[in-house]
Amino acid sequence: MKILVVGSVAYDTVETPEGRHESQLGGSASYFSIAASHFTEVGMVGVVGRDFQDQDLRMYEGHGIDISGLKIVDGKTFRWSGDYLQDINTAVTHETQLNVFADFEPSLTEHHAAAPFLFLANIEPSLQLRVLDAMSERPQLVACDTMNLWIDIARPQLSELISKVDILTINEGEARQFTDEQHLPTAASALLLSGPSTVVIKRGEYGAALFSENFNFAAPAYPLAKVVDPTGAGDSFAGGFMGYIAATGDTTEEGLRRGAIVGSTMASFAVEAFGLDRIRNLTPADIEERFKAFVELTRFEPISGNNGLPLR
Numbered sequence: 001m002k003i004l005v006v007g008s009v010a011y012d013t014v015e016t017p018e019g020r021h022e023s024q025l026g027g028s029a030s031y032f033s034i035a036a037s038h039f040t041e042v043g044m045v046g047v048v049g050r051d052f053q054d055q056d057l058r059m060y061e062g063h064g065i066d067i068s069g070l071k072i073v074d075g076k077t078f079r080w081s082g083d084y085l086q087d088i089n090t091a092v093t094h095e096t097q098l099n100v101f102a103d104f105e106p107s108l109t110e111h112h113a114a115a116p117f118l119f120l121a122n123i124e125p126s127l128q129l130r131v132l133d134a135m136s137e138r139p140q141l142v143a144c145d146t147m148n149l150w151i152d153i154a155r156p157q158l159s160e161l162i163s164k165v166d167i168l169t170i171n172e173g174e175a176r177q178f179t180d181e182q183h184l185p186t187a188a189s190a191l192l193l194s195g196p197s198t199v200v201i202k203r204g205e206y207g208a209a210l211f212s213e214n215f216n217f218a219a220p221a222y223p224l225a226k227v228v229d230p231t232g233a234g235d236s237f238a239g240g241f242m243g244y245i246a247a248t249g250d251t252t253e254e255g256l257r258r259g260a261i262v263g264s265t266m267a268s269f270a271v272e273a274f275g276l277d278r279i280r281n282l283t284p285a286d287i288e289e290r291f292k293a294f295v296e297l298t299r300f301e302p303i304s305g306n307n308g309l310p311l312r
């Protein structure tokens with residue numbers, strides 16, 4: 001198994017200008033795994049309650065996701081509800097019920113603990129830290145995500161986590177909140193000083209900005225005619241990004257740049273339908289076609305002499 005992910009597996013209630021869906025399958029680990037499973041082998045660590053639907057377990061298995069690390073225990077599955085009615089790029093949380101995640105103790109099999117790539121998807125930072133500590137050796141690449149709730153209530157644990165990862169993915173509002181810096185490049189510099197060698201700042205319809213010790217890169221978002229449900233866009237970005245890097249083993253600057261475009265490709269699909277409906281039904285041809293559209297979207301060719309600039 002190439003990538004191990006720990007994160008939420010959830011039933012979400014979501015309202016967007018396109019409608020309201022009750023108890024749809026979601027969670028950070030779900031979006032990440034499905035997106036990454038189009039490129040490489042993924043193992044999921046998490047917990048669900050007895051209310052978890054059998055057909056949802058089968059869906060992960062249908063994507064070749066190793067769910068032997070997904071425990072089913074007495075109690076209710078994690079639930080989140082929110083809306084995007086004011087701003088399509090920003091979720092307003094109504095309720096978060098940790099339920100079975102409240103006292104989840106992750107235990108990794110030997111196989112899981114040896115995964116070369118680790119994604120600590122959004123969940124309580126102390127849980128993310130416990131999974132990192134349980135790895136048999138430091139994975140080749142460790143990335144993590146988080147959200148405003150944990151900045152508010154678990155900042156010390158989150159700071160410790162950020163100091164231990166290679167890549168941090170974070171929303172622009174959360175980057176500002178965490179660093180207390182309004183200007184994004186300044187916020188990114190502060191985050192780079194706190195541990196990771198790469199920071200990916202997610203900006204909704206404006207795409208994602210990669211800040212690294214040696215280079216910066218801007219990945220646009222695909223100009224879709226309609227965003228149906230932005231839930232999971234960030235996790236799907238991370239799934240495409242990490243899935244590409246794990247599948248190719250390419251952690252160079254060029255690999256990270258391409259990975260960011262693969263991430264944007266998967267995020268663009270995620271928001272086209274409610275929940276996981278679009279990213280779980282993709283064909284390789286769909287992904288290739290959208291990736292090519294991104295190449296075209298970002299293509300420009302300077303012509304010779306002064307890079308083609310008519311400088312006087």
Ligand code: AMP
Pocket residue numbers: 008010011012026027028031079080096122123124147149230231232233234235236
């Ligand atoms: P995003 O990619 O940020 O849109 O992530 C959306 C997913 O995050 C939803 O499916 C929620 O179930 C999940 N989520 C929301 N709040 C939390 C939380 N506090 N901890 C873990 N997962 C969460």
